[in-house]
Amino acid sequence: MALARGRASLTNVTRAGLDTLTTLFLCPRTHKRVAAFRDRRVRDLVTHACRNVPYYGRLFSAHGLRPEDVNGVRDLWKVPVTTRRTLQGLRPEEIVARGTDPGALIAAQSSGSTGRRLTIRRTWAEERLLRALRNRVGRRRGRRPWERGARLEIPERLRPHDARRPGIFLPKLGLYDDRSIDCLAEPAYIIERLRALRPSVIGGFPPVLFRVARHAGDGGLADLGVRAIVVGGEVLTPAMRRRISAAFNAPIHENYGSIEFVQMAWQCPVGEQMHLCDDTMVLEVLGNSQPVAEGEVGEVVATALHSYAMPLIRYQIGDLATQGAPRCPCGAPVATIRGVRGRMLDYFPLPDGRVVHPYELTMPMMAAHAWIEQYQLTQELVDRVVLRIVPSGPPPAEAMAHLRRQYAESLGAEVAFEVHLVEDLNLDANGKCRVSRSLVRSPYDEPAAEIP
DSSP: OHHHHHHHHHHHHHHHHHHHIIIIIISOOOHHHHHHHHHHHHHHHHHHHHHHOHHHHHHHHHTTOOGGGOOSGGGGGGSOOEEHHHHHTSOHHHHSOTTOOGGGSEEEEOOSTTSOOOEEEEOHHHHHHHHHHHHHHHHHHTOOTTSOEEEEEOOOOOOTTOOOHHHHHHHHTTSSOEEEEETTSOHHHHHHHHHHHOOSEEEEOHHHHHHHHHHHOTTTTGGGOOOEEEEOSSOOOHHHHHHHHHHHTOOEEEEEEETTTEEEEEEOTTSSOEEEOTTTEEEEEEETTEEOOTTOEEEEEEEETTOOSSOOSSEEEEEEEEEOOSSOTTSOSOOEEEEEEOOOBOOEEOTTSOEEOTHHHHHHHHHHOTTEEEEEEEEEETTEEEEEEEESSOOOHHHHHHHHHHHHHHHOTTSEEEEEEOSSOOOOTTSOOOOEEESSOOTTTSOGGGOO
16 A cells, blocks of 8 residues: 555656646746746645644644645645754654655755754656756846856765756856855855855855955955855845945845755845745645734744755744735735744854854764754853753763763863753744844944944
């Protein structure tokens, strides 16, 4: 029976792929055509998930739902919301479609910047499709295929089963030639690499680019001739925007993406709204489980339209957003959001003069300690860092000792380091958890006028 279901699932995925190719790449884009495509995809995904993914089968059964009850986007509200914590507590076999080997999929982990890491699994074809749709957003933003780009990012190793033949072949032809620069490096090194590459487009985390811009000074990188800077992954404040733009003498474009959905929204070329990638996912902004009105803030809940190996249906991503207009004022046939209140990560200035990005501290921790469910790292003084952990259970003494050694080696002998096991973490007034915060210096906490 399971084999039959797996074959039926493969047939559905093949049909969905042909539908995607025809609708999104070969036909002219219209609001009516995309809306019909989204309804078809939601119906297919719900049916596929209920029949082939144990978790969704149980979820629908527990709430008395049948696949035919969800006839399109307008019926998605009937499906209960799934949280990150729920998925983290399940084995891969429970959330991956039957007939699919989880070990044969491309696995990507979130950075843990929300305090929790989650493994997302996709097929090679799903991964390539989402990357192709992201590149199309770049073209809509004005990116020319032959322009060189630079990404200030965490160095990424080639993941198993992720043979990037198109991504390797195209740069040899001078197309989509994006070079990676380690965002954890010192500003002077990043600037040196940018001068060597001379990219037309630069992408990166706002705090990283802000730090580079402060190091270079206003106009200090204008000679690079950068045409546009794309920021995302963390919150961009007005002060950050002004400083980065002044250093490079280039406009800033905001991008909203995630490991789970890759590309979610991008800044309108002529306004402050953000165009939703409605051919990639269905995004809802909810307050008290109900859609909020335009201009109101709510939780982001999204459904991935192209993820069949590991479906994400009404998944609560952990971000807050302001609901935008149902159609962008610029005339584009897309819905909008006005902004995202997502991740805010501070650099930690240390007594020995180093300035450390929190990823240098938290990523090795999350990789080595599976018992950590959630964390919050706070620099209370220049020489005092406190780590609060919500554990899955009492950790072994040797695990705690290993954790302390990791931080002692990274922070240095001058910094006092404390670990506290807690039942829950403190939230900010906006309901978000600042998981890496410096009380010594933070561009998110200081008034814009006080940031040099």
